[in-house]
Amino acid sequence: MxxxxxxxxxxxxxxDLTAPVRNFAMLANLPEDDVRALWKQYDIWNQYETGLIDDESFRTHVRQLLKNDAWADEVIDTAWNSVLLxxxxxxxxxxxxxxxxxxxxxxxxxxxxxxxxxxxxxxxxxxxxxxxxxxxxxxxxxxxxxxxxxxxxxxxxxxxxxxxxxxxxxxxxxxxxxxxxxxxxxxxxxxxxxxxxxxxxxx
CATH class of the missing domain: 3.40.50.1000 (HAD superfamily/HAD-like)
Known part of the structure:
Protein backbone atom coordinates (compact mmCIF):
# COMPACT_ATOMS: atom_id res chain seq x y z
CA MET A 1 0.00 0.00 0.00
CA ASP A 16 -23.96 15.76 13.01
CA LEU A 17 -25.83 15.85 9.70
CA THR A 18 -29.10 16.76 11.42
CA ALA A 19 -27.71 19.88 13.13
CA PRO A 20 -27.97 22.43 10.25
CA VAL A 21 -31.64 21.67 9.58
CA ARG A 22 -32.34 21.79 13.32
CA ASN A 23 -30.61 25.15 13.68
CA PHE A 24 -32.18 26.71 10.59
CA ALA A 25 -35.60 25.53 11.80
CA MET A 26 -34.97 27.20 15.14
CA LEU A 27 -33.85 30.44 13.48
CA ALA A 28 -36.85 30.46 11.13
CA ASN A 29 -39.28 29.37 13.85
CA LEU A 30 -40.44 26.49 11.66
CA PRO A 31 -40.90 22.77 12.34
CA GLU A 32 -37.79 20.74 11.53
CA ASP A 33 -39.74 18.49 9.18
CA ASP A 34 -40.83 21.50 7.10
CA VAL A 35 -37.26 22.75 6.76
CA ARG A 36 -36.01 19.26 5.93
CA ALA A 37 -38.68 18.94 3.21
CA LEU A 38 -37.70 22.31 1.70
CA TRP A 39 -34.04 21.36 1.81
CA LYS A 40 -34.79 18.13 -0.02
CA GLN A 41 -37.18 19.69 -2.53
CA TYR A 42 -34.73 22.40 -3.65
CA ASP A 43 -31.62 20.22 -3.32
CA ILE A 44 -29.56 23.14 -1.96
CA TRP A 45 -27.09 20.94 -0.07
CA ASN A 46 -26.13 18.97 -3.16
CA GLN A 47 -26.04 22.05 -5.42
CA TYR A 48 -23.66 23.80 -3.05
CA GLU A 49 -21.43 20.78 -2.50
CA THR A 50 -21.04 20.17 -6.23
CA GLY A 51 -20.16 23.78 -7.01
CA LEU A 52 -23.35 24.56 -8.93
CA ILE A 53 -23.88 27.55 -6.63
CA ASP A 54 -21.29 29.66 -4.80
CA ASP A 55 -21.26 30.98 -1.21
CA GLU A 56 -23.36 34.05 -1.98
CA SER A 57 -25.95 32.09 -3.99
CA PHE A 58 -26.16 29.49 -1.23
CA ARG A 59 -26.85 32.13 1.41
CA THR A 60 -29.37 33.87 -0.85
CA HIS A 61 -31.19 30.57 -1.43
CA VAL A 62 -31.33 29.93 2.32
CA ARG A 63 -32.77 33.41 2.99
CA GLN A 64 -35.38 33.03 0.24
CA LEU A 65 -36.30 29.49 1.19
CA LEU A 66 -36.75 30.29 4.87
CA LYS A 67 -38.19 33.76 4.18
CA ASN A 68 -35.72 35.80 6.17
CA ASP A 69 -33.79 38.44 4.25
CA ALA A 70 -32.40 39.95 7.45
CA TRP A 71 -30.03 37.09 8.31
CA ALA A 72 -26.38 38.15 8.14
CA ASP A 73 -23.88 35.92 6.36
CA GLU A 74 -22.40 34.97 9.75
CA VAL A 75 -25.77 33.73 11.01
CA ILE A 76 -26.19 31.42 8.03
CA ASP A 77 -22.57 30.25 8.14
CA THR A 78 -22.79 29.45 11.85
CA ALA A 79 -25.97 27.40 11.42
CA TRP A 80 -24.47 25.63 8.39
CA ASN A 81 -21.24 24.88 10.27
CA SER A 82 -23.13 23.35 13.20
CA VAL A 83 -22.73 20.06 11.31
CA LEU A 84 -19.08 20.10 12.43
CA LEU A 85 -18.38 18.78 15.93
Whole structure:
Protein backbone atom coordinates (compact mmCIF):
# COMPACT_ATOMS: atom_id res chain seq x y z
CA MET A 1 0.00 0.00 0.00
CA UNK A 2 1.45 3.32 -1.11
CA UNK A 3 -1.44 5.78 -0.99
CA UNK A 4 -4.08 6.64 1.61
CA UNK A 5 -7.20 8.65 0.80
CA UNK A 6 -9.32 10.00 3.65
CA UNK A 7 -12.87 11.26 3.79
CA UNK A 8 -13.35 14.29 6.06
CA UNK A 9 -16.73 14.08 7.84
CA UNK A 10 -17.02 11.33 10.45
CA UNK A 11 -13.54 10.11 9.55
CA UNK A 12 -11.30 13.04 10.49
CA UNK A 13 -13.88 15.33 12.10
CA UNK A 14 -17.08 14.06 13.75
CA UNK A 15 -20.25 15.50 12.23
CA ASP A 16 -23.96 15.76 13.01
CA LEU A 17 -25.83 15.85 9.70
CA THR A 18 -29.10 16.76 11.42
CA ALA A 19 -27.71 19.88 13.13
CA PRO A 20 -27.97 22.43 10.25
CA VAL A 21 -31.64 21.67 9.58
CA ARG A 22 -32.34 21.79 13.32
CA ASN A 23 -30.61 25.15 13.68
CA PHE A 24 -32.18 26.71 10.59
CA ALA A 25 -35.60 25.53 11.80
CA MET A 26 -34.97 27.20 15.14
CA LEU A 27 -33.85 30.44 13.48
CA ALA A 28 -36.85 30.46 11.13
CA ASN A 29 -39.28 29.37 13.85
CA LEU A 30 -40.44 26.49 11.66
CA PRO A 31 -40.90 22.77 12.34
CA GLU A 32 -37.79 20.74 11.53
CA ASP A 33 -39.74 18.49 9.18
CA ASP A 34 -40.83 21.50 7.10
CA VAL A 35 -37.26 22.75 6.76
CA ARG A 36 -36.01 19.26 5.93
CA ALA A 37 -38.68 18.94 3.21
CA LEU A 38 -37.70 22.31 1.70
CA TRP A 39 -34.04 21.36 1.81
CA LYS A 40 -34.79 18.13 -0.02
CA GLN A 41 -37.18 19.69 -2.53
CA TYR A 42 -34.73 22.40 -3.65
CA ASP A 43 -31.62 20.22 -3.32
CA ILE A 44 -29.56 23.14 -1.96
CA TRP A 45 -27.09 20.94 -0.07
CA ASN A 46 -26.13 18.97 -3.16
CA GLN A 47 -26.04 22.05 -5.42
CA TYR A 48 -23.66 23.80 -3.05
CA GLU A 49 -21.43 20.78 -2.50
CA THR A 50 -21.04 20.17 -6.23
CA GLY A 51 -20.16 23.78 -7.01
CA LEU A 52 -23.35 24.56 -8.93
CA ILE A 53 -23.88 27.55 -6.63
CA ASP A 54 -21.29 29.66 -4.80
CA ASP A 55 -21.26 30.98 -1.21
CA GLU A 56 -23.36 34.05 -1.98
CA SER A 57 -25.95 32.09 -3.99
CA PHE A 58 -26.16 29.49 -1.23
CA ARG A 59 -26.85 32.13 1.41
CA THR A 60 -29.37 33.87 -0.85
CA HIS A 61 -31.19 30.57 -1.43
CA VAL A 62 -31.33 29.93 2.32
CA ARG A 63 -32.77 33.41 2.99
CA GLN A 64 -35.38 33.03 0.24
CA LEU A 65 -36.30 29.49 1.19
CA LEU A 66 -36.75 30.29 4.87
CA LYS A 67 -38.19 33.76 4.18
CA ASN A 68 -35.72 35.80 6.17
CA ASP A 69 -33.79 38.44 4.25
CA ALA A 70 -32.40 39.95 7.45
CA TRP A 71 -30.03 37.09 8.31
CA ALA A 72 -26.38 38.15 8.14
CA ASP A 73 -23.88 35.92 6.36
CA GLU A 74 -22.40 34.97 9.75
CA VAL A 75 -25.77 33.73 11.01
CA ILE A 76 -26.19 31.42 8.03
CA ASP A 77 -22.57 30.25 8.14
CA THR A 78 -22.79 29.45 11.85
CA ALA A 79 -25.97 27.40 11.42
CA TRP A 80 -24.47 25.63 8.39
CA ASN A 81 -21.24 24.88 10.27
CA SER A 82 -23.13 23.35 13.20
CA VAL A 83 -22.73 20.06 11.31
CA LEU A 84 -19.08 20.10 12.43
CA LEU A 85 -18.38 18.78 15.93
CA UNK A 86 -15.18 19.03 18.00
CA UNK A 87 -12.11 17.95 16.08
CA UNK A 88 -10.01 15.30 17.88
CA UNK A 89 -6.38 16.49 17.59
CA UNK A 90 -5.06 12.94 17.98
CA UNK A 91 -6.51 12.06 14.57
CA UNK A 92 -4.54 14.88 12.95
CA UNK A 93 -1.39 13.82 14.78
CA UNK A 94 -1.81 10.24 13.57
CA UNK A 95 -2.24 11.35 9.97
CA UNK A 96 0.85 13.56 10.28
CA UNK A 97 2.81 10.52 11.46
CA UNK A 98 1.96 8.75 8.18
CA UNK A 99 3.37 11.47 5.91
CA UNK A 100 6.81 9.90 5.65
CA UNK A 101 5.45 6.46 4.75
CA UNK A 102 2.52 7.13 2.40
CA UNK A 103 1.17 9.62 -0.10
CA UNK A 104 -1.82 11.16 1.66
CA UNK A 105 -4.95 12.61 0.06
CA UNK A 106 -8.32 13.99 1.13
CA UNK A 107 -11.55 13.34 -0.79
CA UNK A 108 -14.65 15.00 0.61
CA UNK A 109 -18.19 15.94 -0.35
CA UNK A 110 -18.15 19.37 1.22
CA UNK A 111 -18.64 23.11 0.80
CA UNK A 112 -16.33 26.14 0.99
CA UNK A 113 -17.92 27.40 4.22
CA UNK A 114 -17.20 24.07 5.91
CA UNK A 115 -13.61 23.90 4.68
CA UNK A 116 -12.87 27.43 5.87
CA UNK A 117 -14.28 26.52 9.28
CA UNK A 118 -12.28 23.28 9.56
CA UNK A 119 -9.07 25.09 8.58
CA UNK A 120 -9.80 27.82 11.13
CA UNK A 121 -10.22 25.17 13.84
CA UNK A 122 -7.00 23.42 12.76
CA UNK A 123 -4.91 26.59 12.88
CA UNK A 124 -6.41 27.53 16.27
CA UNK A 125 -5.14 24.13 17.51
CA UNK A 126 -1.68 24.85 16.06
CA UNK A 127 -2.21 22.20 13.41
CA UNK A 128 -1.63 22.40 9.65
CA UNK A 129 -4.53 23.27 7.37
CA UNK A 130 -6.04 20.47 5.29
CA UNK A 131 -4.12 21.71 2.26
CA UNK A 132 -0.87 21.46 4.26
CA UNK A 133 -1.72 18.12 5.87
CA UNK A 134 -2.33 16.30 2.58
CA UNK A 135 -0.38 16.11 -0.66
CA UNK A 136 -3.59 17.06 -2.45
CA UNK A 137 -7.17 17.73 -1.43
CA UNK A 138 -10.15 16.92 -3.63
CA UNK A 139 -13.30 18.81 -2.66
CA UNK A 140 -16.60 18.01 -4.39
CA UNK A 141 -17.40 21.69 -4.93
CA UNK A 142 -14.03 22.18 -6.61
CA UNK A 143 -14.15 19.21 -8.99
CA UNK A 144 -17.92 19.54 -9.49
CA UNK A 145 -18.49 15.87 -8.78
CA UNK A 146 -19.50 14.02 -5.64
CA UNK A 147 -19.14 10.59 -4.09
CA UNK A 148 -20.34 7.94 -4.79
CA UNK A 149 -20.05 8.78 -8.50
CA UNK A 150 -17.28 6.60 -10.01
CA UNK A 151 -16.10 9.70 -11.89
CA UNK A 152 -14.78 11.42 -8.77
CA UNK A 153 -12.67 8.40 -7.76
CA UNK A 154 -11.31 8.08 -11.28
CA UNK A 155 -10.51 11.79 -11.23
CA UNK A 156 -8.46 11.38 -8.04
CA UNK A 157 -6.60 8.34 -9.40
CA UNK A 158 -5.81 10.10 -12.66
CA UNK A 159 -4.92 13.52 -11.23
CA UNK A 160 -2.66 12.11 -8.52
CA UNK A 161 -1.28 9.33 -10.74
CA UNK A 162 -2.36 6.58 -8.36
CA UNK A 163 -2.68 2.84 -8.94
CA UNK A 164 -6.02 1.69 -7.50
CA UNK A 165 -4.64 -1.58 -6.06
CA UNK A 166 -1.94 0.40 -4.19
CA UNK A 167 -4.49 2.77 -2.68
CA UNK A 168 -6.61 2.57 0.49
CA UNK A 169 -9.67 4.74 1.00
CA UNK A 170 -11.29 5.46 4.39
CA UNK A 171 -14.94 6.57 4.42
CA UNK A 172 -17.94 6.27 6.74
CA UNK A 173 -20.54 5.85 3.97
CA UNK A 174 -21.26 2.37 2.62
CA UNK A 175 -22.26 3.62 -0.87
CA UNK A 176 -18.95 5.52 -1.12
CA UNK A 177 -17.07 2.40 -0.04
CA UNK A 178 -18.79 0.22 -2.62
CA UNK A 179 -18.11 2.68 -5.45
CA UNK A 180 -14.40 2.84 -4.57
CA UNK A 181 -14.14 -0.96 -4.36
CA UNK A 182 -15.61 -1.31 -7.84
CA UNK A 183 -12.62 0.64 -9.17
CA UNK A 184 -10.19 -1.69 -7.43
CA UNK A 185 -9.41 0.61 -4.51
CA UNK A 186 -9.02 -1.05 -1.10
CA UNK A 187 -11.91 0.67 0.70
CA UNK A 188 -12.20 0.63 4.49
CA UNK A 189 -15.59 1.36 6.03
CA UNK A 190 -15.09 3.49 9.16
CA UNK A 191 -17.96 2.58 11.49
CA UNK A 192 -18.68 3.57 15.09
CA UNK A 193 -17.90 2.79 17.83
CA UNK A 194 -14.51 2.53 16.08
CA UNK A 195 -12.77 5.67 14.85
CA UNK A 196 -10.15 6.20 12.16
CA UNK A 197 -7.49 5.65 14.85
CA UNK A 198 -8.60 2.03 15.23
CA UNK A 199 -8.31 1.43 11.49
CA UNK A 200 -4.86 3.00 11.35
CA UNK A 201 -3.36 0.92 14.16
CA UNK A 202 -1.61 -1.50 11.82
CA UNK A 203 -0.89 0.97 9.02
Missing amino acids: KNLIFDLGDVIIPI DLPVERIERIKSLQSKYRLFLLSNTSPIHIRRVNHVLTSLNQPTLEELFERVFYSYDVRMAKPSPDIYQHVLTEANLVASETAFFDDNSANIKAAEELGIQAIHVQPPKTILDYLKDV
